[in-house]
């Protein structure tokens with residue numbers, strides 16, 4: 001393999017320059033962080049699982065007409081994506097109370113919300129990703145009103161689609177985080193879904209037992225983190241068992 005230029009190393013992934021202009025290679029590491037990177041660990045096999053789960057979800061979303069950055073999976077840990085200008089927001093969709101909404105508003109974890117709620121957080125590690133309103137987003141020019149409308153509409157469609165996909169696998173989609181970017185095509189700009197959708201960015205609970213199958217296992221020291229991710233992959237029909245690709249997978 002030839003040397004590639006590393007463009008960015010984040011907490012869970014590395015971005016390399018892609019083979020064509022306007023493309024990137026997204027490499028999924030085994031590193032896990034929580035509480036604004038105060039807690040760190042390496043979870044063997046997590047990157048492989050997230051690469052596969054995110055591929056599966058992005059392909060499904062592409063099929064229902066959501067524009068995404070995903071082009072193709074390259075190997076066990078890497079996928080080829082379109083380079084975008086990341087909108088500096090985390091878009092969170094919640095169906096059931098958990099995490100910060102429970103804490104901030106005093107809603108018991110597990111309580112069904114009256115309707116799906118979309119929240120925006122300013123992507124700024126130094127500030128701990130504070131929650132912001134549309135007023136802040138437009139006043140500080142982080143995104144235009146059109147982009148906010150696009151993100152909101154896509155977030156809700158993604159929620160409907162993913163809730164169905166996970167529900168069919170016996171999993172409740174409690175909440176999830178999305179990142180969007182600007183994709184420039186000539187003099188056109190499109191808002192597209194970027195980053196990843198995986199058990200690192202979703203809260204997923206087993207429908208029968210309410211057992212957590214996501215990064216909260218790491219945050220709350222519940223153990224068997226990668227095992228839970230592997231179970232998600234298995235139920236989605238992606239991988240047979242922990243870290244094992246189906247036999248017909250060329251792997252690489």
Ligand code: ADP
Pocket residue numbers: 008009010011012013014015024069081082083084085086179181194195196
């Ligand atoms: P972080 O520690 O900032 O969360 P990650 O480890 O998740 O970083 O690495 C992914 C980084 O790449 C994120 O900052 C994300 O916003 C960015 N990113 C994701 N998809 C794209 C893309 N298609 N083009 C450009 N940047 C992207």
Ligand code: MG
Pocket residue numbers: 010011012
């Ligand atoms: Mg990230």
